[in-house]
Amino acid sequence: MSGFLPMTKKEMEARGIDQLDFICVTGDAYVDHPSFGIAIISRMLEAQGYSVGMIAQPHYHTLHDFEEFGVPRYGFFVTSGNIDSMVAHYTSAKRIRTDDAYSPGGKAGKRPDRAVIVYCQQIRKAFGNIPIVIGGLEASLRRFAHYDYWDDAVRPSILVDSGADLLTYGMGERQTVEIASRLARGVPVSEITDIPGTCYLTKPVNTPLGAKECPNFEQVSTKKEAYAKACKIQITEQDEVYGKTVIQRHGAMMLVQNPPMRALTQSEMDFVYSLPYMRMYHPSYEKQGGVPAIEEVEFSITHNRGCFGHCNFCSIALHQGRKITCRSEESVLDEARSFLKNPRFKGYIHDVGGPTANFRRPSCDVQKEHGLCRERKCLAPSPCSQLVADHSEYLEMLRKLRALPGVKRVFIRSGIRYDYLLEDPDPTFMKELVQYHVSGQLKVAPEHCSARVLDVMGKPHIEAYKKFSDRFYQITKEVGKEQYLVPYLMSSHPGSTLNDAIELALFLKEQKIRPEQVQDFYPTPGTLSTCMFYTGVNPMTMEPVYVPKTAEEKAMQRALLQYFRPSNKELVLKALRLARRTDLIGTGPGCLVRDDLRLTDKAKSTVKKGRALTKSAEQKAARKLRSPHTVKNKTVKKTKPGRRAAAGRKGKGYGKKKK
Numbered sequence: 001m002s003g004f005l006p007m008t009k010k011e012m013e014a015r016g017i018d019q020l021d022f023i024c025v026t027g028d029a030y031v032d033h034p035s036f037g038i039a040i041i042s043r044m045l046e047a048q049g050y051s052v053g054m055i056a057q058p059h060y061h062t063l064h065d066f067e068e069f070g071v072p073r074y075g076f077f078v079t080s081g082n083i084d085s086m087v088a089h090y091t092s093a094k095r096i097r098t099d100d101a102y103s104p105g106g107k108a109g110k111r112p113d114r115a116v117i118v119y120c121q122q123i124r125k126a127f128g129n130i131p132i133v134i135g136g137l138e139a140s141l142r143r144f145a146h147y148d149y150w151d152d153a154v155r156p157s158i159l160v161d162s163g164a165d166l167l168t169y170g171m172g173e174r175q176t177v178e179i180a181s182r183l184a185r186g187v188p189v190s191e192i193t194d195i196p197g198t199c200y201l202t203k204p205v206n207t208p209l210g211a212k213e214c215p216n217f218e219q220v221s222t223k224k225e226a227y228a229k230a231c232k233i234q235i236t237e238q239d240e241v242y243g244k245t246v247i248q249r250h251g252a253m254m255l256v257q258n259p260p261m262r263a264l265t266q267s268e269m270d271f272v273y274s275l276p277y278m279r280m281y282h283p284s285y286e287k288q289g290g291v292p293a294i295e296e297v298e299f300s301i302t303h304n305r306g307c308f309g310h311c312n313f314c315s316i317a318l319h320q321g322r323k324i325t326c327r328s329e330e331s332v333l334d335e336a337r338s339f340l341k342n343p344r345f346k347g348y349i350h351d352v353g354g355p356t357a358n359f360r361r362p363s364c365d366v367q368k369e370h371g372l373c374r375e376r377k378c379l380a381p382s383p384c385s386q387l388v389a390d391h392s393e394y395l396e397m398l399r400k401l402r403a404l405p406g407v408k409r410v411f412i413r414s415g416i417r418y419d420y421l422l423e424d425p426d427p428t429f430m431k432e433l434v435q436y437h438v439s440g441q442l443k444v445a446p447e448h449c450s451a452r453v454l455d456v457m458g459k460p461h462i463e464a465y466k467k468f469s470d471r472f473y474q475i476t477k478e479v480g481k482e483q484y485l486v487p488y489l490m491s492s493h494p495g496s497t498l499n500d501a502i503e504l505a506l507f508l509k510e511q512k513i514r515p516e517q518v519q520d521f522y523p524t525p526g527t528l529s530t531c532m533f534y535t536g537v538n539p540m541t542m543e544p545v546y547v548p549k550t551a552e553e554k555a556m557q558r559a560l561l562q563y564f565r566p567s568n569k570e571l572v573l574k575a576l577r578l579a580r581r582t583d584l585i586g587t588g589p590g591c592l593v594r595d596d597l598r599l600t601d602k603a604k605s606t607v608k609k610g611r612a613l614t615k616s617a618e619q620k621a622a623r624k625l626r627s628p629h630t631v632k633n634k635t636v637k638k639t640k641p642g643r644r645a646a647a648g649r650k651g652k653g654y655g656k657k658k659k
Helices: 009-014 037-047 085-089 115-127 136-141 158-162 173-184 224-236 266-274 283-288 329-339 392-403 418-423 428-436 451-457 462-478 498-510 528-535 551-561 566-578 601-608 615-625
Strands: 022-026 052-056 075-079 132-134 146-148 153-155 166-168 198-202 246-250 253-257 300-302 351-353 441-447 484-491
Touching (some): 022 037, 037 052, 037 075, 037 173, 075 115, 075 136, 115 132, 115 136, 132 158, 136 158, 146 528, 224 246, 300 329, 351 392, 392 428, 418 428, 418 462, 441 462, 451 528, 462 484, 484 498, 484 551, 498 551, 498 566
Parallel strands (some): 022 052, 022 075, 075 132, 132 166, 300 351, 441 484
Antiparallel strands (some): 166 198, 198 253
């Protein structure tokens, strides 16, 4: 169980294998690292004694690559890769991306749109009714009828379109092992219908009793209220303690989602991360420049899974779940020690995190027995009174990592949930975070400043960010370092009006924040925010939600977050005028942007050269702003009715009454 899994028939035969037990197909390049889902699934199969082959980014226009190994003994496991193939291909503005970090050389175009569907269809053409199991993010989040941003329509479950036999949702280790065991024992795939964490299609007559039923495909694809109701059921039943079987009819077939698979125990999770990963991309990619995605994760450590933060725009709740599971301290230290044997390791551990870096325990003790609250969040809009915030275990682990001989620095780059951090009565973690674990910049995610928008996002109010920011810079100063917070910000999220975007722009100016990057809201499958985007209602409350949808408004909201860029000036001016906030146009300290059309020629030249205006030039501009009458960009003198007026006309006696 060492070395890369075979990618070609020649490599398979070199291992003495005549026929593989299972073949894994992925839309990513083959990277044998535990941050890649297919690497974990393939190694788990191998650990059970099965022979496994890897088909990575097959040429999908022919069957040649799919037939490389011949027919497997038991079946195929198929994934689009670490991210949805449509997200990999298109920006939030639906423009084609020019790069792909999960492909050799970072080049885009190595996988098809809707990769899971295409791969399954090709496998069916090549091998007929062989068992096909789909999983990973694309399959997991499209398991029910779902709104598809790129089609701007509701699509059926991916099980319908792909023709696969089973779908595993969530992380999938337990499901994979059980499915493989049954197939190896000769159980027909059509009879594997009771494994938690899986979905299947069946005739309605076989529908299990006691299931929670969603509105059917025809209803959710034509009635937005029905779609919102289905979304709420799917989210609220996503708990391993109380989650029920959920069903949704698709024409003549019934989609059945079994209750969630229980999370791995700590010892089971340790086992998963102890498997013999090569922690690198397959050497066949070297000539093409390698696979860029490895750069950040090669010397990073995942210590936890799940996130009870549950932001509405995030897919983690419907995929990994809200329950926190963690590896043991010794397992994490063992992984760090393995870095020391790697000649590429320079002493820097890039990250010790997960979906949220500083979660090492359940949010409260109640959920251990009763599960997480159905329709309440642990942290938003304010922390729950039952919340237990404790960083002591995480802090002790970080201290031991820092003390390892050969380790120079240990950074935390995945998300720090600062509102949770602030609830910890012990300030020690905050101090050591700032002193030892920040690489110049710490990225955090306030996302917005408007309380109304943050409520729709499921995020804490901006006061928490301000409090954290003050503490961060205070401690940074105390330890004598120059470090900065880099806030993640999102424009055009459901609930955000033009006035909300203006409020955020003013907040950024007040805080002296000039973001280099901002993210337009991206309606990806399986999130509450995507449901709001499509339906215009919050599925948890059924209250209406404003949704910015036109390309023009999205562009204006995005431009407002970077109001200081000259290239955004016209959009910002337009937004401010539409919102009747012309008080923010000018040269005063409270303004966002100046209108160059009202500057003198000399002042325009100064601005164009990137220099600041003199005080007198600003005063002249301000006087012009107070006189709003313009014709074709020229100032017009206001006159009484009957008097002549012309743009730019000068001279003694002009406009005077004749004697």
